[in-house]
Amino acid sequence: MKIGFTLPQAGNVAWQAPQAARYARELEQLGADSLWVIDRLLSPVNPTLGHNGGEDFPAEFRAVLDPFVLLAVAATATERVLIGSNVLNAPWYPPALLARALTSLDVLSGGRLAPGFGVGWSPDEFEAVNVPMSERGARLDETLDVLDQLWTADPAEYRGKHWTLPATRAALKPTRRPPIYLAAFAPASMRRVATRADGWLPALVPPRTTDIETAVTKPWALIRAMAEDAGRDPDELDVILRIYPSVRSGTAVTEVVELIKRVEAESEVRHVLVDLMYLADDVDQMLDLAAGVLSSAHP
Incomplete structure (x- = not known):
């Protein structure tokens, strides 16, 4: 099982931004397989829609570092680990x-x-970026089209309903076409994974959500069937599971490790990422928690 962790981005650790490079290096040395960022723009005072069905946003979202900047830090501070976004809206x-x-x-x-x-979910954040929330699915589809053009064609060009790319020279390409993962729970979003993405990003939020069959196994089987119906080889699709432990306790590491072992035994998932920002007050505590997960899961 590959195990990754989020970078120190939100909450108290956001004030320790100068420690981000050290955190990335030390986690790579500890044996982590990947490093991840989130994408949160606002912490509304009076949210139109609360986080995860609640009435408010977690206090951690009152201070959030830019995901692209943090990924650049991780990219230059490490040599081996995958770097990813979990997720960019x-x-x-x-x-x-x-x-x-x-x-x-x-x-x-x-x-x-x-x-x-x-696709994002906060009406307040869509208002802040002046993008109609009702267009989010269609805009994501066109974004995938534009990325495909810019990553594979030269000149690249695209004209859609929401986005336009005038014909442009596009000489600089990625080292290899980056595999695109999508977070998806609704049927239309899962079909987008099946037909357009390279992988899926399901999620568990222990202790509230730990039902692997409901959250991972059944939807993954549906996505694979949709891919096959669309003429794709479902074995070419990957899955990386996001784990968000949300309750601080002295047994948090043990509970995360037990869940990872259950995931390995009960599903096809072979790569998980763990978000430790809700459990830690500083970067060193995040490192200690990650070291505990890695040493227990990979004895």
Whole structure:
């Protein structure tokens, strides 16, 4: 089982940004397989929609570092680990700008970028970027089209309903075409994974959500069937599971490791990422928790 972790990006650790490079290096030395960023723009005072069905946003989101900057730090501080986004809210970004940033990150890392995209869910954040939330799915589809053009064609050109790319020279390409992962739970989103993506990003939130069959196994089987129906080889699709432990306790590491072992035994998942930012007050505590997970899961 490959195990990755989020970078120190949100909450108290955001104030320790100068420690991000050390964190990335030490985690790579400890044996981590991947490093990840989130994409959170606001912490609304009076949210139109609360986080994960709640009434508010977690306090950690009141201070959040930029995901692209952190990925650049991780890319230059490490040599082996995969670097990824968990997830970028793709409809917020003009795809030409997104392609430039992602291409730069892939070149900086020597071909280690795994961009994960989502459609976003916060009406307040869509208002802040002046993008209609009702268009988010269609904008993501067109973003994938533009990325494909800029990563494979020269000249590259695209004209859609929401995004336009005038014919342009596009000489700088990623080291290899970055595999695109999508977070998806609704049927339409899962079909997008099956027909357009390279992989899927399901999620578990222990202790609230630990049902592997419901959250991972059954949807993954559906995605694979959709891929086959679309003429794709389902074995070419990858899956990376996101684990968000949300309750601080002295047994948090043990609980995460037990869940990882269950995932390995009960599903086809062979790569997980663990978000430790809700459990730690500083970068060193995040490192200690990650070291505990790695040493217990890989004795």
